[in-house]
Amino acid sequence: MTSKDDNRYSSSCRLAHISLDRDRLASDLKGVESMERSASYGYFQYGERWSSIMLANHSGDARDGISKIYDGSALATEQMKLVPYLWEVTRDVFECRYLKSMRIFDALNGGILPHRDYWDLEVKPGASHQPKRFNRIHLAIQTNSNCLNSEEDRVYHINLGDIVYLDGSRTHACIAYGNQSRLHVIWDFDPTIQMEKLFKAKGLCKPEKLAYITRRAMAKSEMELLLSSGMLLSNVSLQVVLQSFAAIHFVREVSAGACYDWLVKVAQMVDKADLVAEAREIRHRYLGDTNESFTHIARHQSHG
Ligand SMILES: [Fe+2]
Numbered sequence: 001m002t003s004k005d006d007n008r009y010s011s012s013c014r015l016a017h018i019s020l021d022r023d024r025l026a027s028d029l030k031g032v033e034s035m036e037r038s039a040s041y042g043y044f045q046y047g048e049r050w051s052s053i054m055l056a057n058h059s060g061d062a063r064d065g066i067s068k069i070y071d072g073s074a075l076a077t078e079q080m081k082l083v084p085y086l087w088e089v090t091r092d093v094f095e096c097r098y099l100k101s102m103r104i105f106d107a108l109n110g111g112i113l114p115h116r117d118y119w120d121l122e123v124k125p126g127a128s129h130q131p132k133r134f135n136r137i138h139l140a141i142q143t144n145s146n147c148l149n150s151e152e153d154r155v156y157h158i159n160l161g162d163i164v165y166l167d168g169s170r171t172h173a174c175i176a177y178g179n180q181s182r183l184h185v186i187w188d189f190d191p192t193i194q195m196e197k198l199f200k201a202k203g204l205c206k207p208e209k210l211a212y213i214t215r216r217a218m219a220k221s222e223m224e225l226l227l228s229s230g231m232l233l234s235n236v237s238l239q240v241v242l243q244s245f246a247a248i249h250f251v252r253e254v255s256a257g258a259c260y261d262w263l264v265k266v267a268q269m270v271d272k273a274d275l276v277a278e279a280r281e282i283r284h285r286y287l288g289d290t291n292e293s294f295t296h297i298a299r300h301q302s303h304g
Contacts, residue, residue, distance in 0.1 A: 047110010230266025
């Protein structure tokens with residue numbers, strides 16, 4: 001049985017927790033500060049900073065910022081020398097022969113727009129969602145309570161030292177606010193290998209549900225305010241409006257993908273064909289070929 005056949009991994013989950021050595025981690029984090037950032041995948045991000053740092057990939061060259069499918073195991077880049085502790089943790093915890101890439105995602109006062117990974121891959125008949133390209137695993141190495149991830153209609157925080165499997169084929173997003181960057185290590189592993197077999201440390205992988213954050217239902221008056229604010233939508237404000245819509249699901253009980261439905265809706269209200277077309281094109285760029293409506297998931301209060 002491969003991990004994609006195992007329904008424990010049909011959505012994101014917490015795999016394990018490790019105790020990080022604070023002093024050795026602090027030394028590595030100093031090294032991270034001076035590392036070259038990649039602008040790859042920049043079209044997903046908004047806010048002050050979101051960047052990735054390549055530590056291991058197919059070529060061993062940190063300038064290759066795209067995570068890709070290939071035969072064989074990841075090669076450490078020059079930058080890995082600056083994070084000897086994180087590389088040691090990686091080799092202690094995982095079977096690195098299955099490793100395809102290792103990166104650090106650096107997010108500060110901003111986030112990643114809701115999107116689905118891998119949507120351009122073929123969907124098998126009868127499959128409920130896209131096939132996985134990787135087994136993507138996060139480890140939080142610097143974070144605070146204002147750093148949140150989302151998956152469809154759920155929101156969660158990854159604690160320092162938590163190892164979390166993230167199912168990129170489901171709509172997901174992140175947001176991070178604070179005085180310091182939120183830093184996660186991201187490992188991409190061969191998706192054909194069963195999750196437990198990725199772990200060298202036997203018994204460490206114990207999948208369990210993430211602790212979801214409770215949010216308030218969206219009041220009817222809030223929804224009306226949101227849609228009326230969109231009346232100011234124009235070609236120059238479209239991205240900013242989308243970003244503000246995208247942040248709402250972190251504080252209200254709505255699905256991550258709802259921001260695109262709202263964007264199309266307000267473009268229709270403004271009644272400009274080019275705006276409607278652009279809003280639909282943006283929705284497709286981030287979510288792929290889906291006609292699914294996300295707004296039906298929003299549970300509105302009837303008053304307030
Ligand atoms: Fe993603």
